[in-house]
Amino acid sequence: MTEFVRVARTGDVPPGTVRRVEVAGHAVALANVDGEFFAVEDTCTHEEASLSAGGLSGEVLVCPKHGSRFNVKTGRVLSLPAVRSVAVFPVKVEGGEVFVATEAQKPTGLPHRR
Numbered sequence: 001m002t003e004f005v006r007v008a009r010t011g012d013v014p015p016g017t018v019r020r021v022e023v024a025g026h027a028v029a030l031a032n033v034d035g036e037f038f039a040v041e042d043t044c045t046h047e048e049a050s051l052s053a054g055g056l057s058g059e060v061l062v063c064p065k066h067g068s069r070f071n072v073k074t075g076r077v078l079s080l081p082a083v084r085s086v087a088v089f090p091v092k093v094e095g096g097e098v099f100v101a102t103e104a105q106k107p108t109g110l111p112h113r114r
């Protein structure tokens, strides 16, 4: 059964922002897209950069290091130099608090290339 851990209050991550949180020992970028929360692996698949340190534009997360873009809803990589998608973590909101699953689901969209 999937386990969820509490990572933030909804007010901690206002719409249009992203924040790095820890989930069972791994770094996750928690994004608020128009009041809906999404979580993806925080480390860029190109090099060691924290995606949550970049900007969020709509549902697109931009890597601060070389500018690769990722869809926060699907994890799909949208532009070079990264070529692999990031993992997506299920999210649920209850009582004004945000919970993220401890296990990622497979990215959707393009195949997860290695």
Ligand code: FES
Pocket (backbone or CB within 6 Å): 044, 045, 046, 047, 048, 049, 063, 064, 065, 066, 067, 068, 080, 081, 082
């Ligand atoms: S480290 Fe993210 S695009 Fe290079």
